[in-house]
Amino acid sequence: xxxxxxxxxxxxxKDYEPVVGRxxxxxLKMLAAKFSGKIVQIINSTFVGGGVSEILEHMVPLLxxxxxxxxxxxxxxxxxxxxxxxxxxxxxxxxxxxxSSQDFALFSEVTQRNLNEMSFYGDIIFIxxxxxxxxxxxxxxxxxxxxxxxxxxxxxxxxKVWKFLRSFIVDYDAAVFSAPNFAQHLPIRQxxxxxxxxxxxxxxxxxxxxxxxxVLAKYSLISNKPMIVQISRFDRLxxxxxxxxxxxxxxxxxxxxxxxxxGTATDDPECTEVYSEVKKQAEGNTDIHILLVPPESDIExxxxxxxxxxxxxxxxxxxxxxxxxxxxxxxxxVVASAVGGIPLQVKNKFTGLLCYxxxxxxxxxxxxxxxxxxANRLGxxxxxxxKQNFLITGHLKNYLLMFLAxxxxxxxxxx
Amino acid sequence: xxxxxxDSWLWLTHNWLHVVVPLVVFLATYxxxxxxxxxxYRAFNRWAGGKWEGSQIVIQITRTPFxxxxxxxxxxIAIQISKLDSAGKILADKIxxxxxxxxxxxxxxxxxxxxxxxxxxxxxxxxxxENVIINIIRTAIAVVGALILLDxxxxxxxxxxxxxxAVILIAALSFRDLLANLYSGFQLAQxxxxxxxxxxxxxxxxxxxxxxxxxxxxxxRALDGNLILVxxxxxxxxxxxxxxxxxxxxxxxxxxxxxxxxKELTGLTASNLGELANMLxxxxxxxxxxxxxxxxxxxHYLTPEPANDFALWISDELGDEVLGEKLASxxxxxxxxxxxxxxxxxxxxxxxxxxxxxxxxxxxxxxxHFIKSVxxxxxxxxxxxxxxxxVEVLRQVSIDxxxxxxxxxxxxLKKGVxxxxxxxxxxxxxxxxxxxxxxxDPYNYTLEGLRSTIIQVIEKRIK
Numbered sequence: 001x002x003x004x005x006x007x008x009x010x011x012x013x014k015d016y017e018p019v020v021g022r023x024x025x026x027x028l029k030m031l032a033a034k035f036s037g038k039i040v041q042i043i044n045s046t047f048v049g050g051g052v053s054e055i056l057e058h059m060v061p062l063l064x065x066x067x068x069x070x071x072x073x074x075x076x077x078x079x080x081x082x083x084x085x086x087x088x089x090x091x092x093x094x095x096x097x098x099x100s101s102q103d104f105a106l107f108s109e110v111t112q113r114n115l116n117e118m119s120f121y122g123d124i125i126f127i128x129x130x131x132x133x134x135x136x137x138x139x140x141x142x143x144x145x146x147x148x149x150x151x152x153x154x155x156x157x158x159x160k161v162w163k164f165l166r167s168f169i170v171d172y173d174a175a176v177f178s179a180p181n182f183a184q185h186l187p188i189r190q191x192x193x194x195x196x197x198x199x200x201x202x203x204x205x206x207x208x209x210x211x212x213x214x215v216l217a218k219y220s221l222i223s224n225k226p227m228i229v230q231i232s233r234f235d236r237l238x239x240x241x242x243x244x245x246x247x248x249x250x251x252x253x254x255x256x257x258x259x260x261x262x263g264t265a266t267d268d269p270e271c272t273e274v275y276s277e278v279k280k281q282a283e284g285n286t287d288i289h290i291l292l293v294p295p296e297s298d299i300e301x302x303x304x305x306x307x308x309x310x311x312x313x314x315x316x317x318x319x320x321x322x323x324x325x326x327x328x329x330x331x332x333x334v335v336a337s338a339v340g341g342i343p344l345q346v347k348n349k350f351t352g353l354l355c356y357x358x359x360x361x362x363x364x365x366x367x368x369x370x371x372x373x374x375a376n377r378l379g380x381x382x383x384x385x386x387k388q389n390f391l392i393t394g395h396l397k398n399y400l401l402m403f404l405a406x407x408x409x410x411x412x413x414x415x
Numbered sequence: 416x417x418x419x420x421x422d423s424w425l426w427l428t429h430n431w432l433h434v435v436v437p438l439v440v441f442l443a444t445y446x447x448x449x450x451x452x453x454x455x456y457r458a459f460n461r462w463a464g465g466k467w468e469g470s471q472i473v474i475q476i477t478r479t480p481f482x483x484x485x486x487x488x489x490x491x492i493a494i495q496i497s498k499l500d501s502a503g504k505i506l507a508d509k510i511x512x513x514x515x516x517x518x519x520x521x522x523x524x525x526x527x528x529x530x531x532x533x534x535x536x537x538x539x540x541x542x543x544x545e546n547v548i549i550n551i552i553r554t555a556i557a558v559v560g561a562l563i564l565l566d567x568x569x570x571x572x573x574x575x576x577x578x579x580x581a582v583i584l585i586a587a588l589s590f591r592d593l594l595a596n597l598y599s600g601f602q603l604a605q606x607x608x609x610x611x612x613x614x615x616x617x618x619x620x621x622x623x624x625x626x627x628x629x630x631x632x633x634x635x636r637a638l639d640g641n642l643i644l645v646x647x648x649x650x651x652x653x654x655x656x657x658x659x660x661x662x663x664x665x666x667x668x669x670x671x672x673x674x675x676x677x678k679e680l681t682g683l684t685a686s687n688l689g690e691l692a693n694m695l696x697x698x699x700x701x702x703x704x705x706x707x708x709x710x711x712x713x714x715h716y717l718t719p720e721p722a723n724d725f726a727l728w729i730s731d732e733l734g735d736e737v738l739g740e741k742l743a744s745x746x747x748x749x750x751x752x753x754x755x756x757x758x759x760x761x762x763x764x765x766x767x768x769x770x771x772x773x774x775x776x777x778x779x780x781x782x783x784h785f786i787k788s789v790x791x792x793x794x795x796x797x798x799x800x801x802x803x804x805x806v807e808v809l810r811q812v813s814i815d816x817x818x819x820x821x822x823x824x825x826x827x828l829k830k831g832v833x834x835x836x837x838x839x840x841x842x843x844x845x846x847x848x849x850x851x852x853x854x855x856d857p858y859n860y861t862l863e864g865l866r867s868t869i870i871q872v873i874e875k876r877i878k
Binding site for chain 1: 673675676677678679680682699700701712713714780781782784786787788789790791792793795796811812813815816827828
């Protein structure tokens with residue numbers, strides 16, 4: 001089928017045993033056995049770029065290894081369609097966006113085209129994010145179980161956009177959100193499942209010092225100078241300009257360097273514009289390094305995170321903010337805004353420091369740079385927290401449980 | 416015919432000495448043989464008769480051949496002093512040597528077989544391998560005997576020996592693991608270090624009861640019911656803990672279950688204390704359970720003292736630390752049902768509101784979301800038949816399994832006591848241990864701390 005990807009597994013299920021323990025894997029296998037003969041069809045908008053595709057890239061092969069017939073398809077869109085969905089994305093986050101009736105019409109037109117072109121063969125059809133949400137129209141023809149996974153915070157959305165999307169969402173059997181405060185009141189079942197990181201992926205696996213040093217050398221970074229790193233797409237909602245401002249406040253008193261490293265995604269045309277603004281803001285300051293890294297640079301991202309003294313994530317709005325879990329998994333102290341799913345990952349003063357403003361971010365950075373032992377303790381707690389709650393094996397377990405829950409209404413289910 | 420007889424008589428009358436002397440020597444050797452056998456067997460009987468049970472076998476097998484060997488010796492001496500030409504003597508020597516080698520081979524084979532049977536009959540684990548051992552010994556001795564016979568008759572044995580050595584070398588290399596296992600099996604058999612019925616723990620962490628020990632491997636019934644086949648060489652070379660014989664068997668085995676949970680939004684939210692108290696009356700039990708227990712699993716590494724979500728929200732979001740503290744200090748272990756716990760939480764809030772009616776409201780987006788836990792309960796493959804197995808399984812099960820049997824069974828499934836205590840009392844009739852586990856307040860520990868504490872309590876009992 002067109003727009004279907006067949007992924008080769010990079011890690012074997014058995015490789016996770018030293019990380020999560022044998023009993024957790026046994027539980028996963030027992031759950032997976034319940035899906036014998038069923039197909040889980042996963043649909044989103046892109047195979048590359050962004051947190052969603054990153055999770056699916058690791059999750060689909062693992063589901064297959066567990067014996068679950070999971071297949072991943074993407075819708076076809078085009079530049080104009082993705083510009084519209086980007087506006088939807090920003091509007092759902094509560095930003096003001098000019099969205100015309102032509103935009104809605106284009107969304108409906110592309111949705112209809114995909115409905116005509118795509119095959120819907122799954123017993124469970126699992127739609128991710130707003131771009132393919134309209135595919136639910138097919139439910140009246142084929143039935144089956146339909147799930148909508150919302151990866152973004154829709155607690156304070158643009159009413160017009162939400163109303164438009166809601167008309168599709170209410171036809172699903174259930175919706176999934178990353179945090180309770182992300183959700184909206186809906187007449188369907190709503191589950192809470194946090195996203196996850198893969199501890200064995202290139203982005204999170206252990207690296208030797210040679211690899212880390214070679215990446216630092218490639219980007220002309222000084223290895224013995226404390227490094228503050230923010231990893232995220234060049235997106236206004238990640239507030240890269242705010243990070244530069246906070247860094248300048250810290251740099252007045254402490255010798256350190258800042259790295260803003262990010263990629264691009266095929267469904268986010270705004271990235272290039274923001275990247276130019278950030279470059280301009282950093283101009284002339286040799287301690288600020290703006291790195292545009294392509295999607296396949298996972299090892300480099302990993303190396304930058306491991307080389308960092310502190311990881312910062314000063315988002316103004318956030319879906320879940322997986323870069324936080326990535327940093328915590330590497331036992332790094334984190335300074336992050338208390339938005340979106342970040343407070344679920346950073347328990348203030350236990351697994352990192354939360355902030356609300358540029359000044360607050362600068363203050364937290366100074367605290368951690370001046371107290372390495374405290375920073376180290378936060379990092380260690382953070383790793384435990386991620387191990388318990390935000391690894392891909394737990395995520396898989398939750399998805400399998402949710403698929404099972406669709407057939408039961410009780411609060412206690414005996415399998 | 417008459418001529419031939421006459422010629423023979425004439426030859427005898429002229430050479431009678433050449434016939435009589437060898438004959439006398441032959442008979443004399445026979446008599447000496449009888450005498451030597453008597454003396455030697457008597458001495459052997461005195462030396463080994465009381466000490467070694469195989470002595471009668473040696474006597475029984477060698478008694479007759481012993482005389483044959485003296486007859487062969489007598490014939491050899493007689494031929495050497497006779498007037499036989501040298502070619503005849505060489506041929507006779509070869510025949511006698513062949514007879515000797517043949518009889519000696521037969522004696523060694525018979526002796527080995529009887530002695531092997533004597534020992535394998537005493538060690539049950541060796542009985543299955545008896546035929547294999549006997550055949551190996553028979554073949555080895557027969558090959559050596561055949562090589563000696565060939566040498567006696569002047570056949571070239573060096574290439575054969577080389578070929579045989581090569582075959583043995585190749586076989587030894589190909590079956591080196593098997594040989595190592597056989598040797599280790601022998602060591603185990605000798606030392607009786609591991610016996611059927613022992614509970615052992617391997618270096619790999621696998622543990623279970625030994626169900627069979629053969630020459631090459633040892634079978635263990637693992638805690639998840641699987642059979643583990645361990646090569647004997649691994650047992651001899653590695654570190655194993657042998658806990659010895661089984662403990663008292665339970666009247667019914669303990670099947671470990673696990674509970675996985677999924678968070679589901681109820682759609683209910685509260686912005687202030689009044690709303691919270693009202694909602695508390697209505698929400699399902701699974702909501703109360705979730706908000707008083709999820710911290711245990713999600714943040715169990717941080718603190719053994721679980722804060723319930725109501726207390727945290729009131730302190731952090733409404734800024735009322737006094738009420739927050741009152742709620743946080745509710746000891747969940749004091750309650751045997753969720754309804755009772757619900758009434759207490761709601762009662763504390765209502766009472767507080769009646770004395771201090773001023774209401775604070777949470778910021779927008781910081782409302783209290785009522786979440787329920789949907790529990791999925793399923794059996795694991797782990798089963799314990801006694802306390803030893805129970806402890807070993809407890810080391811391996813996930814914290815989900817531990818939570819299910821300790822927290823969920825007691826409160827959400829309304830059993831009032833944790834599953835472990837119930838099983839130990841009902842199926843092992845150990846009231847004392849059951850009581851200790853029943854009164855252990857699990858809310859005072861981190862989950863891993865709870866696991867080790869339960870293990871310690873039971874291990875103390877086992878010792």
